Amino acid sequence: MKYRRGLMFLIDKEKNEAISLSKKTFQELEFKERKHLQEWISKNTDILGERLLIIQKEFAGFDDTKERLDLLALDENGNLVIIENKLDDSGRDVVWQSLKYASYCSSLTKNDIKDIFQKYLDLQGKSDHSEKLICDFLDIEDFSEVELNSDDQRIIMIAANFRKEVTSTAMWLLDHNIKIKCIKVTPYELGGQILLDTEQIIPIIDAEDYLIKIANKKQEELINREKKQTRHTVRLDFWTQVLQEMNEKSDLYKNVSPSKDNWLSCGCGYTGLAYSFVVTGNYARIELWINRGTQEENKEIFDNIYTYKEKLESSFGDKFDWQRRDDGKASRIAYWLRDVNVFNEEDWPQMIDFLTSNMIKFEKTMKGILKEVFQK
Structure with a gap:
């Protein structure tokens, strides 16, 4: 049968x-x-x-x-x-x-794909932007970092x-x-x-x-x-130079190795909190990244730090970008340099100086406040 x-x-x-x-x-x-x-x-x-x-x-x-x-x-x-x-x-x-x-x-090309998707959204009568939906789908923050x-x-x-x-x-x-x-x-x-x-x-x-x-x-x-230079090798070279300069000025990143990613982090002494460098084709950024435990705990830590906003910004000498990110699990406190491109080596000196000098000042500004926040 x-x-x-x-x-x-x-x-x-x-x-x-x-x-x-x-x-x-x-x-x-x-x-x-x-x-x-x-x-x-x-x-x-x-x-x-x-x-x-x-x-x-x-x-x-x-x-x-x-x-x-x-x-x-x-x-x-x-x-x-x-x-x-x-x-x-x-x-x-x-x-x-x-x-x-x-x-x-x-x-x-990347722009072709973005435009093709936008036409599809428009024909469906949707008000969404293709760049944002692609970033959300790939879980990438900035479209300049998307590879398609x-x-x-x-x-x-x-x-x-x-x-x-x-x-x-x-x-x-x-x-x-x-x-x-x-x-x-x-x-x-x-x-x-x-x-x-x-x-x-x-x-x-x-x-x-x-x-x-x-x-x-x-x-x-x-x-x-095929030994041609890629985005990953560019970032690796960039972070190598950042760490060389950073380690001459501070011990903060002493135990960190260069990375192929667009971010580079080190601990700040508290579980789930990290100081990070972030670079893209559009900007450079330093930040305190808060991703500890639950969403509720992260927002509580952010809110406690935010009560020191005036003191922090006065000590640092400029305003921060306070991103509570209510819809996300993590929160961040950031400081930006706009209109620079990590894939343009001519921008590297400016970016490296911005990242290293401001991270040292940023960590010094945050250190005492974090101690107060976690002693509460």
Whole structure:
């Protein structure tokens, strides 16, 4: 007897039995590719097994072609994701189609992506700004620090059934470090209710990390040959110079190493509180970052320090930026230098002098007040 795959059951706890659900096709249910499946994905990307930000539907912004991809998205690493959705049959040409779209999207710049997303928001009648939504999605504070489409594009194909030539090609592409994923979707019906089952068939979830590591290993020698300077190496060089100057003036950062990130922190003697340098393509900042315990505790600490506002600013010689951040867990007290760019080496002397001299003064100003606050 041949075993039937893709069976689904509803457990009736009272009767203690499994009730078979009726497997359906999208055609039987009169569901359409764009009207239904595409909308479901755009409203809930969990169908694809991950958190994505949909930035355009039916994207047709390709020169000299009228072709349009179903959905364009960003993943949590800022990579573009090309999503092709089919209904009951993937078709023979879906891989070729997806690869074409990925190649078209490879040239999209950060500003292109921002504008594409803004057009999508405008067409939906939303008042949101694309820059802010992208920053929120990626959990990055400043858009100048966002990196988009800096890695290879990803492909996700979704269908009820995948032809053998499609899965074979997808596996070959995956083995050659093309980031591709196939999601199988199956509708079921029970008492007029429609259920949707999703299954990632390529790469198999249990083997996904292994397959990706193998593919990445093949690319390692190529990557190592490319020694061009990146954002990370620029920051590493910058923080190295900051620490050299800082350590000549103060012991505050003596035990801190240079970082590839846009921030560099050291402890201030109280758990959950840190003095931080922050740099971007738009500014440099020093701050006291308060992230200790619960949101309520952080706000209480901030409020207690705020009672010393006049004394602190008078001692420092300038006003601070007091960010209670009521909607966030942490709070900060900051001091800024605007209109400087960490990726412009001509700005480095000004930025390094600002960060080091003001952090020393900032720490000296805060030290006594923090002692009073934590003795209360």
